Amino acid sequence: MQTPRDHETVRLPRPVQRWVDYGTEGLRGPELRQRRTLNAIAGLVPMSGLSYAALYLGVDAQELWPAAGASLLFCLFAAWPRIAARSELAAWLFGATLAVGVQGLLVWLLGRPSGLHLYFLSAPVIAVVCFGTARIGLLLGLCLICAAAMLFTEMYLPAPAPFITVDERLLNFLQTSVFVVVTGFVTLGVYVGFAHADRAERALEIEYARSEDLLYSLLPREIAARLKAxxxxxxxxxxxxxxxxxxxxxxxxxxxxxxxxxxxxxxxxxxxxxxxxxxxxxxxxxxxxxxxxxxxxxxxxxxxxxxxxxxxxxxxxxxxxxxxxxxxxxxxxxxxxxxxxxxxxxxxxxxxxxxxxxxxxxxxxxxxxxxxxxxxxxxxxxxxxxxxxxxxxxxxxxxxxxxxxxxxxxxxxxxxx
Incomplete structure (x- = not known):
């Protein structure tokens, strides 16, 4: 019988594959899928932070260096796989705190016109994709914090911080790019969730039919029905x-x-x-x-x-x-x-x-x-x-x-x- 490791369909470069598989020894099923997703996101988020930092410094290093510095804090996500390998709860709290804290700092610096507060929508999605739905209390708390952050941004951060001057064209670009990325990410997260749910339901239907056939091969249909009832x-x-x-x-x-x-x-x-x-x-x-x-x-x-x-x-x-x-x-x-x-x-x-x-x-x-x-x-x-x-x-x-x-x-x- 094949295990999830026996039929890799996506060929990744060896260093990338080692990164994705870090800390997955002994994991199977949903836990294996979630840990690999966490590792992949832990590699992509620092790259995103570096690209935003480069954008800010390239546009106006003198004015936007605080935003560039805040974006570089996303590089701390590179430690996420190592934390998750030791404690999943610690990784949950570390990821949520870092995502909300750094994003909150960026939103405070660049204000509502940047659209960066839309990234708060992705934090609960990342939590579900990487950790499942087991910690429903923490997940609800994260949703409330992100909702409050978005509401606060809409009400009290109508413009960038007073000590930062941001070109309107940059704000428009940020708003558009954030909308596209968040929409794509949320859609992908929902799609992946439903795809795995559909696959699990189909597998359960197949196993149920197989168990029914086995039961009826062992017992007369009438007797099996009485035992099931x-x-x-x-x-x-x-x-x-x-x-x-x-x-x-x-x-x-x-x-x-x-x-x-x-x-x-x-x-x-x-x-x-x-x-x-x-x-x-x-x-x-x-x-x-x-x-x-x-x-x-x-x-x-x-x-x-x-x-x-x-x-x-x-x-x-x-x-x-x-x-x-x-x-x-x-x-x-x-x-x-x-x-x-x-x-x-x-x-x-x-x-x-x-x-x-x-x-x-x-x-x-x-x-x-x-x-x-x-x-x-x-x-x-x-x-x-x-x-x-x-x-x-x-x-x-x-x-x-x-x-x-x-x-x-x-x-x-x-x-x-």
């Missing part, structure tokens, strides 16, 4: 007529000793994936796989009128699938299947690795039928035989002694009538 609810249902099919690959353990792990997994995966498609096609509920054993049920979680017929069709199709899969195996491959019909209790237990399970004598009997079946054959009980009736072909096996149950008359299910 009440995660602490006890899911336990009594179902009166459910057909249980157990299938097991005969002689699989000795055969697996001669197979590479990858070949073994590929073989089981291919067979069981086909069984899953069969279960969907016959509208059966896959319960679980245990090693090379596969368990499936008809008539749950919702009752159906023909659970035995669905289970019998599934079992016959499973034999055909395994016969087709055994062609490429020298020792062949055969399935041993058992089937029984009756009442069960079904539900979800635990809090981790949840799955919809089923319990009861019906399950135990179907499991016994599978263990006492023969390779390539389906062994069914009187209950299953009675419900299937004349629609299927049987071969009587006779009465067998079943451990924990006693003598049971059984049949081989050999096909459809």
């Amino acid at each position: 009440d995660p602490h609810a006890t899911i336990a249902d009594t179902l009166p007529n459910v057909a249980i099919v157990f299938a097991d690959i005969a002689n699989f353990t000795p055969m697996s000793r001669h197979m590479a792990p990858e070949a073994l997994v590929d073989l089981l995966n291919g067979i069981f994936r086909t069984f899953d498609r069969l279960a969907d096609g016959h509208d059966l509920e896959k319960i679980k796989t245990i090693g090379d054993a596969y368990m499936v049920a008809a008539g749950m979680p919702n009752a159906v009128g023909d659970p035995a017929q669905r289970a019998a069709n599934m079992a016959l199709d499973m034999l055909e699938v395994v016969r087709a899969s055994s062609v490429d195996l020298p020792e062949g491959l055969q399935l041993r299947i058992g089937m029984h019909v009756g009442p069960v209790v079904a539900g979800v237990i635990g809090t981790r690795k949840l799955f919809y399970d089923v319990w009861g004598e019906t399950v135990n009997t179907a499991s016994r039928m599978e263990s006492m079946s023969a390779p390539g054959r389906i062994l069914v009980t009187p209950a299953a035989h009675g419900q299937l009736g004349t629609e299927y072909v049987f071969e009587e096996r006779g009465e067998i002694e079943v451990k924990g149950i006693g003598p049971i008359r059984t049949w081989w299910l050999t096909g459809r009538a």
Whole structure:
């Protein structure tokens, strides 16, 4: 899986990249993005301060040297990344104090006609872009201070300071440039914020859909809906007529000793994936796989009128699938299947690795039928035989002694009538 450092799309000169990445070790996600933004702004603000200082000195060094000196104070932002690497709160307070203080000094020197007070609009935007919205109290305080500074400028600073004479053309240029820069910066900040929000929402939608698909692959849709509606609810249902099919690959353990792990997994995966498609096609509920054993049920979680017929069709199709899969195996491959019909209790237990399970004598009997079946054959009980009736072909096996149950008359299910 790629980390944010693994897919840099913007190629920057190595010194610039080192500056942008300063102090970002161990940061991920929004914190990494914010710190890189802070570092980039910490490099751009001093350049802006130097350019303004050069402008003032170039126009009238004798009159505008106080404004040039104040602009040079923005070079102190070069220390911002180092402060942020040690304390984010200290960096927040340092940046806000320096931005508001130096800008306030410049506005006092050049007055409202310069338009420099519009830069107060950018201070809260910078705070959000570089630090996020976690410190809402500090952010609101900064907004109030900037609003008060703008209001004070409009009311009490109608002209440059008395000891400074500024050419009107310079004031017009400053006002225009400030308007363009602040508008662009605020727009960019809002755009970046919404772009990241949109990207996060799309990622959440994708992850939600993925988690939904995973949930519905683990649990029946009806059961998943009940758990989502009440995660602490006890899911336990009594179902009166459910057909249980157990299938097991005969002689699989000795055969697996001669197979590479990858070949073994590929073989089981291919067979069981086909069984899953069969279960969907016959509208059966896959319960679980245990090693090379596969368990499936008809008539749950919702009752159906023909659970035995669905289970019998599934079992016959499973034999055909395994016969087709055994062609490429020298020792062949055969399935041993058992089937029984009756009442069960079904539900979800635990809090981790949840799955919809089923319990009861019906399950135990179907499991016994599978263990006492023969390779390539389906062994069914009187209950299953009675419900299937004349629609299927049987071969009587006779009465067998079943451990924990006693003598049971059984049949081989050999096909459809």
